[in-house]
Every structure is written in structure tokens, then in C-alpha cells.
Amino acid sequence: MKKKLLVCALGTLLIGGMLFANGKPEQQEKITPPEQVVTTIPLSSYATEAWYKAMNDAFTAQTGIKVEVQVTPGTNDEQVAKVNLDLLAGSKVDVIPTLGPRDLNTRLDAGFFAPLKKATTASGVDVRSIWGKYIMYDPNGEFYSIPTKQEIYCLYYNKTMFDKAGIPYPKAPWTWDDFEKTAQMLTNAQQNEYGALMRLETPHIIIKALQEQVPLYKADGTSNFDDPAFTKSLQWFKELGSSKKYQMDVKQLLAEKASWNYWATVDNMAMFIQGNWFTRLLNSPSDYPRDWKYGVVAIPTTGKPESANNFVSMAYASINKNAAHPKEALEYILWLGQNQWRFEKGIPALENMSEEDLANVFKSTADASNGSITVDDLNKALIDNALNVINVDIVGPAAAEYNQIIKEEAERYCIDQQTLQVTVQRIKQRMDEVLKNV
Structure with missing residues (x-):
């Protein structure tokens, strides 16, 4: 016990000597918190469009989380194939958007995505009341994707x-x-x-x-x-x-x-x-x-x-099971599920939308058509x-x-x-x- 007390005392003296070596306490460096980031890899046709950038900017403004978009050259089909190969190789990109149940099922079968049931419950988000029938559950009641729109x-x-x-x-x-x-x-x-x-x-x-x-x-x-x-x-x-x-x-x-x-x-x-x-x-x-x-x-x-x-074809957002930023990824996909349609001018995959809400969805599209529809x-x-x-x-x-x-x-x-x-x-x-x- 005496040895332990002696070591502690020596440690205290050494620290005190360092702090007051010049007669003044040394200034401690300011620690800047690490930047919050989420990475995603959308379809090639989305990545460069103005609405997609505006959407990610809005998410960052609201949450403080920066969205880093990885662009994959080629057609949409080529992009899907390349992303699947990257995921097989252990890619750490956080959020994987998927258009259509065909590609979603392929990725689910491959086991690319992290389960969401426990994480969404812990976050306090009532998934069933927001997305209801649009959530795809497996036989065990687990789900791996948040629907972002329906086409x-x-x-x-x-x-x-x-x-x-x-x-x-x-x-x-x-x-x-x-x-x-x-x-x-x-x-x-x-x-x-x-x-x-x-x-x-x-x-x-x-x-x-x-x-x-x-x-x-x-x-x-x-x-x-x-x-x-x-x-x-x-x-x-x-x-x-x-x-x-x-x-x-x-x-x-x-x-x-x-x-x-x-x-x-x-x-x-x-x-x-x-x-x-x-x-x-x-x-x-x-x-x-x-x-x-x-x-x-x-x-x-x-x-x-x-x-x-x-x-109809649905679009989804999922979290890579190897995601580098799983916490930020969860916040991003939950936000996308409720907001992507507003920027894309699409039809949301949300449960129990009122006629007024639906009219507002169509209004933004009609207004943007320059009198066509x-x-x-x-x-x-x-x-x-x-x-x-x-x-x-x-x-x-x-x-x-x-x-x-x-x-x-x-x-x-x-x-x-x-x-x-x-x-x-x-x-x-x-x-x-x-x-x-x-």
C-alpha cells in the first residue's frame, strides 16, 4: 500500500513540475470534436443532380452531419454491380440506397446490411406508425431498410x-x-x-x-x-x-x-x-x-x-453492416425516409397520408411542370x-x-x-x- 501511495505522490509532483516549470500553468490545447460524417454511394443518375445535393445540404444544416457522396461511374446497372462487389470486399461506406425490390433482395440475401429493429427502437422512432406496410420484414420480424419513396x-x-x-x-x-x-x-x-x-x-x-x-x-x-x-x-x-x-x-x-x-x-x-x-x-x-x-x-x-x-417500384436506404459511422448512418436513413420525396418531387412511402398531404405532394410536381400537368x-x-x-x-x-x-x-x-x-x-x-x- 505504501508503494502505491509513493508512486501516486511522485506522479503528482511530476505533473505539478511540468505545469509550473515556468512559474505559470501551461495552457491546455483546445480539443476540437471530430467532424460528424456519413458516407453514401447513390445511383449514378442521382449523384450529380441538383435536388440530390440540395437534399444532403438540408440534412447537414439540420443535423450537423456532413454527407460525403461516393460517385461510381457507369450506368445504374453497372453501379449496382460495382457496389455489390465493393460490399463483398468489405467496403465501409455507411449508407446504401437501393432502387427496387429486385436489387434489395439480392443485397439482403448476401447479408450486406445491418439489422435495424433494435437500433430504431433505441432511437425512439416508431417505425410502424411512420412507414407501416412499406417496411419489408423478414420471417423473424427483423428489417434492414427504410423506404424512401414509391414509384x-x-x-x-x-x-x-x-x-x-x-x-x-x-x-x-x-x-x-x-x-x-x-x-x-x-x-x-x-x-x-x-x-x-x-x-x-x-x-x-x-x-x-x-x-x-x-x-x-x-x-x-x-x-x-x-x-x-x-x-x-x-x-x-x-x-x-x-x-x-x-x-x-x-x-x-x-x-x-x-x-x-x-x-x-x-x-x-x-x-x-x-x-x-x-x-x-x-x-x-x-x-x-x-x-x-x-x-x-x-x-x-x-x-x-x-x-x-x-x-410500382420502391426505393430504400440501408446501413452497411461494416459501416464506419453507424450512428450517423441511422440518423441519415431515418431522415431520408421522411424527407427525400420533398426534394425529388416524388411520392413518399409513408403510412396514413391525408388527402391534403397527397395533394401537396402532387402540387410541387405540377407547379414545377410549367403548366404541362x-x-x-x-x-x-x-x-x-x-x-x-x-x-x-x-x-x-x-x-x-x-x-x-x-x-x-x-x-x-x-x-x-x-x-x-x-x-x-x-x-x-x-x-x-x-x-x-x-
Whole structure:
């Protein structure tokens, strides 16, 4: 005990000697608290847009947490693949935004995300009352993502092209036959004007089969792409451009490099189907200048009760299980879930929104359209349209591979490298082979 007391006394004398060596106490250095930071890696198409920067600036102003955005070059699909590889390699980026349940399920299956139930409870946030049915729970009641928005599909149309042709604007409810007749009247291939644009993407390629909810998997777990509904939908997609010529042939679209934003950059295609997020492009004249007004209407159906369906895709924010700043990441994703839609001018994934709130959501979009559309137009096209809402993404085993295989084989069919029958067979065979290894 005496030895311990002696050591303490010597320590005190040494410290006192250092403090008063010059007859004055030394000034202690000011300790600056470390800067609060959260890192995120959004889709390439988001990272450079003005609304995205404004959103992160608002979060920083409100919380004091700086948002560092990591930009991944390439298309959105390439970005998703690169981010997944980085996560597999142990990336410490904090927040991972994901668009669509297909990519979300892939990341959940890979175990990339941190569980949120315990953390949100500790933070005092009542997740169920804020996001309710939009939260994706696993069988154990755990969840790994906060929904940031929902994207509901509609049909956009070029009012200037309709006015020039003297054709009434489309009105819902309407059928795919109505759509074709309208597209035919608006098509003038000699003047490079087309009635429609259906992109070489899975939802467009098999849109009729998806709308009728034909399953992509059989009960035994194999591919169901040999169902006649997929054959008919694929054939219809090709014929729009090849024989009917209501839209550019796929060969031309590939030559034009018609990416996800193509319709907003041209003035010669009258109708286009996409999620409501597309209004953000159309309402951004500095990024997408145009001299024509646009309209919105609910998408067509086959006219049968089983096809009275519209499509929706959700967006989510999750915390990387290896996040360097998990506390800041939690604050960021909870904030995004309640505020991202305000900046993106989208539809929030929030529970129990009042009609007034919903009207305000649409009002910001209508106001930004420079007179193209009204709140009533948006409400009728997206909400009050007598259509059920179903998921637009392929969800299930090897969903990303399924999506890519359909796109690759459909392209070969559309540019006449293989027949329709061979295309359907190859999609099923390739997918069944993938499913064996899942």
C-alpha cells in the first residue's frame, strides 16, 4: 500500500513540475470534436443532380452531419454491380440506397446490411406508425431498410405531337388496342415521328404478361417463361417497331443509345411508360431542355379484370453492416425516409397520408411542370385510376440474372439474330441452369 501511495505522490509532483516549470500553468490545447460524417454511394443518375445535393445540404444544416457522396461511374446497372462487389470486399461506406425490390433482395440475401429493429427502437422512432406496410420484414420480424419513396407507373405523352396531329389526348381507362390505334395515328416514319417508345428493358419487354400477373417461376421452382403469355408479350414488343413501326425499331434504338432518360431528350416520340420519378427529368429544363409540354395518364390494360393492374417500384436506404459511422448512418436513413420525396418531387412511402398531404405532394410536381400537368392529372394517372398496384420488378431466386437473361435474349430476337421460339427456349434453359445453382 505504501508503494502505491509513493508512486501516486511522485506522479503528482511530476505533473505539478511540468505545469509550473515556468512559474505559470501551461495552457491546455483546445480539443476540437471530430467532424460528424456519413458516407453514401447513390445511383449514378442521382449523384450529380441538383435536388440530390440540395437534399444532403438540408440534412447537414439540420443535423450537423456532413454527407460525403461516393460517385461510381457507369450506368445504374453497372453501379449496382460495382457496389455489390465493393460490399463483398468489405467496403465501409455507411449508407446504401437501393432502387427496387429486385436489387434489395439480392443485397439482403448476401447479408450486406445491418439489422435495424433494435437500433430504431433505441432511437425512439416508431417505425410502424411512420412507414407501416412499406417496411419489408423478414420471417423473424427483423428489417434492414427504410423506404424512401414509391414509384408508380403512368404513361407520359407529348402534347405538342398530339396537338399537331389533331388527336385527342389519351384518357383512362383504356386498352392496349387503344394504345396501338393512338400510336398508329401519331406515327410518320418518313418524318422520323413515332407514336410510342417502349424501351428494351424487362418491364416493357413482357409488360402484358406482368400486368396479368403470370408467374415467372413454376411451382417446382423452375422458370415459367415457356408460358404462352410471355411469348405473346415478347412478340408484341418486337412488332411495335419491326412490322407495325409505331416506334423505332430496336436496331435504331440501340444505335441511338436510348438509355433510361432518352424520352426526355427527344421530341419525336409521342408516348412513353415509366415511373412517376420521370417527371423530375421533365421538370428540369436546365438538364433536359425542351420546347414541348407533356401530359400524364394511367397505363393501358388488356381490358380484362385480371389485368387491371399498375406497377410500382420502391426505393430504400440501408446501413452497411461494416459501416464506419453507424450512428450517423441511422440518423441519415431515418431522415431520408421522411424527407427525400420533398426534394425529388416524388411520392413518399409513408403510412396514413391525408388527402391534403397527397395533394401537396402532387402540387410541387405540377407547379414545377410549367403548366404541362395539374394536381388532378397526377392524381388520376397515379392514384385514383381504379387499378391495383403490383410490383414491377422480378423478385425471387436469381432475380437479377433472370432480368438480364430476358434482356439479352430479347435483344437477339429483336435484331433478328434468332427466332421467337428459340428466344423463349433459351430464356427458360439459361434460367433453369442458373436456378440449379441457387
